[in-house]
């Protein structure tokens with residue numbers, strides 16, 4: 001009597017009926033299949049579940065929220081996985097997904113073509129993240145038409161030309177990320193209309209002209225990255241308006257000059273500050289004592305002078321003061337006592353000490369230690385014996401004096417530079433696991449073990465011999 005449908009156990013019946021109701025809209029399915037057909041290579045099978053016989057709301061990366069209408073497309077490649085990429089272009093068929101509110105095409109690496117014009121036809125689109133692909137050409141002049149957008153990230157593509165002035169119309173944006181492209185021109189003044197921004201990154205482009213002075217317009221800004229451009233002028237006064245909330249400020253690798261302003265010390269939420277590789281001069285303000293939350297501080301490669309203020313930060317994680325005009329004398333106490341530091345770079349900081357006298361509270365987290373070009377005597381053997389996870393140790397241009405064969409090559413070590421010291425003994429076979437080695441200009445002697453390192457890694461010693469140097473006698 002019962003139809004076969006009603007003989008299904010109740011939960012299965014429920015799923016069956018629910019699926020009938022939510023099966024993907026045929027127009028959406030066709031739009032996605034056309035998107036797939038513009039993909040020319042998918043070696044890891046990111047789209048292998050996209051089959052017309054299967055409900056498209058169940059395909060990998062597809063979400064239907066409005067019943068049976070596609071609202072989100074999110075495809076992620078994996079940068080560390082050589083096959084997890086997609087080749088091809090972004091089909092215009094996306095314009096036939098009228099309910100789409102977010103598109104994430106991230107780390108797919110080999111998607112090319114221009115900024116997809118289809119995105120202009122999607123009135124519900126709020127979030128665009130097309131990151132780490134190969135899109136190119138100019139950003140469309142009409143980009144400001146998408147005034148409903150809340151996030152726009154085109155980071156890691158090959159866009160050229162200026163940021164269109166219509167960007168000023170995207171005033172609902174909370175995130176604007178255009179880093180790692182080939183954009184030129186100056187930073188458009190219209191960006192100051194984007195008053196809801198919490199995240200602005202324009203780093204790694206070719207922007208020139210002065211660092212704009214419009215920072216009073218961004219009450220919510222937490223992350224600001226403008227590093228690796230050609231921005232000129234001084235650190236503008238209006239940046240002080242960001243003091244309450246900014247946690248991340250990167251303006252390194254530009255052409256900025258003048259002093260580091262006192263007001264940066266009032267940025268209580270700041271955890272990352274990168275001013276490296278500019279032309280900044282003068283002293284580091286005393287107000288930096290108040291940066292108690294700073295985890296990452298990079299002031300390297302400027303022309304900053306003594307005295308360096310004593311900081312009260314509990315745990316610095318990474319510090320780079322290298323290549324300024326400092327004479328620190330010793331490694332600061334607030335560095336030595338940090339329980340979490342993993343990267344310490346104090347090259348050419350005027351440090352005069354015996355290596356053994358440096359007794360860091362913690363050595364477990366250290367990945368990188370660069371103490372090159374100082375006046376450090378003694379032996380790093382004890383230190384390297386305690387830094388089990390060290391990846392790089394740079395100590396060139398000091399007065400280190402120890403037997404190289406006593407140095408433990410810890411298991412993760414890849415880079416070791418001890419050139420221009422007073423190291424004696426012989427080169428141990430254990431160095432073959434390193435990626436880079438430099439022990440030139442020391443007092444080493446004896447045959448060099450078989451390695452891939454060039455002759456310049458070994459030149460200038462007392463009596464090293466064998467390949468890549470001349471044969472032993």
Ligand SMILES: *[C@@H]1O[C@H](CO)[C@@H](O)[C@H](O)[C@H]1NC(C)=O
Pocket residue numbers: 040041087088110112
């Ligand atoms: C990347 O895409 C281009 C153009 O579509 C293609 O010629 C090239 O073979 C692709 N690269 C890989 C690794 O598949």
Ligand SMILES: *[C@@H]1O[C@H](CO)[C@@H](O)[C@H](O)[C@H]1NC(C)=O
Pocket residue numbers: 120142145
């Ligand atoms: C942008 O808006 C203008 C004015 O409404 C319109 O003329 C133009 O066609 C639009 N451009 C795009 C790409 O949508």
Ligand SMILES: *[C@@H]1O[C@H](CO)[C@@H](O)[C@H](O)[C@H]1NC(C)=O
Pocket residue numbers: 265286287288289290
């Ligand atoms: C640190 O902040 C306190 C409180 O705001 C202030 O009184 C003091 O002057 C600041 N210290 C420095 C060195 O700027």
Ligand SMILES: *[C@@H]1O[C@H](CO)[C@@H](O)[C@H](O)[C@H]1NC(C)=O
Pocket residue numbers: 381382385
């Ligand atoms: C290295 O560490 C081991 C054990 O952790 C210890 O026995 C040895 O004496 C240390 N060597 C040096 C040179 O500090």
Ligand SMILES: *[C@@H]1O[C@H](CO)[C@@H](O)[C@H](O)[C@H]1NC(C)=O
Pocket residue numbers: 396419420437438439440441454456457
């Ligand atoms: C090793 O260091 C010397 C002197 O610091 C330098 O001239 C040489 O280029 C370096 N070689 C390598 C392979 O790093």
